[in-house]
Amino acid sequence: EAGVAQSPRYKIIEKRQSVAFWCNPISGHATLYWYQQILGQGPKLLIQFQNNGVVDDSQLPKDRFSAERLKGVDSTLKIQPAKLEDSAVYLCASSLEGTKRNEQFFGPGTRLTVL
Amino acid sequence: DAKTTQPPSMDCAEGRAANLPCNHSTISGNEYVYWYRQIHSQGPQYIIHGLKNNETNEMASLIITEDRKSSTLILPHATLRDTAVYYCIVRVGMRNFNKFYFGSGTKLNVKP
Numbered sequence: 001e002a003g004v005a006q007s008p009r010y011k012i013i014e015k016r017q018s019v020a021f022w023c024n025p026i027s028g029h030a031t032l033y034w035y036q037q038i039l040g041q042g043p044k045l046l047i048q049f050q051n052n053g054v055v056d057d058s059q060l061p062k063d064r065f066s067a068e069r070l071k072g073v074d075s076t077l078k079i080q081p082a083k084l085e086d087s088a089v090y091l092c093a094s095s096l097e098g099t100k101r102n103e104q105f106f107g108p109g110t111r112l113t114v115l
Numbered sequence: 116d117a118k119t120t121q122p123p124s125m126d127c128a129e130g131r132a133a134n135l136p137c138n139h140s141t142i143s144g145n146e147y148v149y150w151y152r153q154i155h156s157q158g159p160q161y162i163i164h165g166l167k168n169n170e171t172n173e174m175a176s177l178i179i180t181e182d183r184k185s186s187t188l189i190l191p192h193a194t195l196r197d198t199a200v201y202y203c204i205v206r207v208g209m210r211n212f213n214k215f216y217f218g219s220g221t222k223l224n225v226k227p
Contacts, residue, residue: 004158042202042217043159055212091158102147102206104215106158 002026004107006092012113018080021110025073025094031055033104034067034077035091043091049075079112087114118142118205119218126224127197133190135221137203140184148179149204149215150188152197159202162188193225 005024013019025032030051035043046065048056051072060067064083069075079086089109095102120138127133139148147166151159163170163177165186170177176189190197200220207214 040219042219043215044217045214048214050212056214093158101161101164102213103161103164106160108156108158 004092004094004105006090006107006110008110009108010111010113012115013082014115015084016081018078019082019112020076020078021090021092021112023075023077023092023107025075025092026096026105029094029096029105030072031095031097032069032075033093033095034075035093037089037091037109039088046077082112082114084114087112118207118216119203121201121203121218121221123219124222124224126226127190127193129195129225129227130192133188133193133197133223133225135188135190135201135203135223136185137187137218138185139203139205142183142205143207144183147206148177148183148186149206150175150177151202151204151217152199153202153220154199162201164206190223193223195225195227197223198225199223 007022032049034046036046037043046060047067049069052069067077089111091106091109093104093106095104147164149164150162153159163175165177179186200222202217202220205216
């Protein structure tokens with residue numbers, strides 16, 4: 001089965017610019033997650049969707065970050081305007097609830113560099 | 116607000132067992148322990164998980180102490196391809212509303 005797809009893989013922008021990341025989860029997975037992974041740290045959850053509704057966005061810096069999941073499939077994460085400290089890898093994951101593992105499947109990530 | 120503590124790095128000789136420890140002293144009774152690993156430039160991948168019993172699969176074994184405050188991931192015969200960052204994770208919540216709390220991970224270096 002196809003895995004979680006993300007694009008672009010790499011992005012370099014200057015501070016105060018805007019950027020958007022795209023994620024296509026595994027087909028049939030209702031739950032979608034966006035994580036931020038700063039160099040040398042573990043991933044930190046930014047937002048979780050169940051179908052097209054937000055379940056948890058408590059760690060999302062809402063003054064500059066936004067995310068949507070139209071039609072409950074693909075999702076986009078936007079940063080506007082970007083700051084230097086936003087440099088990180090942004091990981092998308094999806095899961096199919098009700099399985100024994102309750103496993104999250106991760107995409108390869110988008111590496112963002114803010115100059 | 117990481118719920119787990121891991122050593123930052125460990126070395127292991129190829130072919131030997133790798134034992135990766137994790138402390139999760141504040142874990143609650145219904146919270147699971149998961150282990151994932153992340154190979155350079157890839158997303159994390161599932162290895163194993165457990166609640167209170169020891170678990171084994173084709174990749175690894177998970178030993179959870181009786182008080183559930185710590186666990187150990189065992190890779191029985193480490194290979195060079197097992198070089199990665201290993202994350203011990205506490206899963207909080209139930210069904211559709213669960214959340215993974217990642218620690219900082221252990222960088223395992225498997226040496227020939």
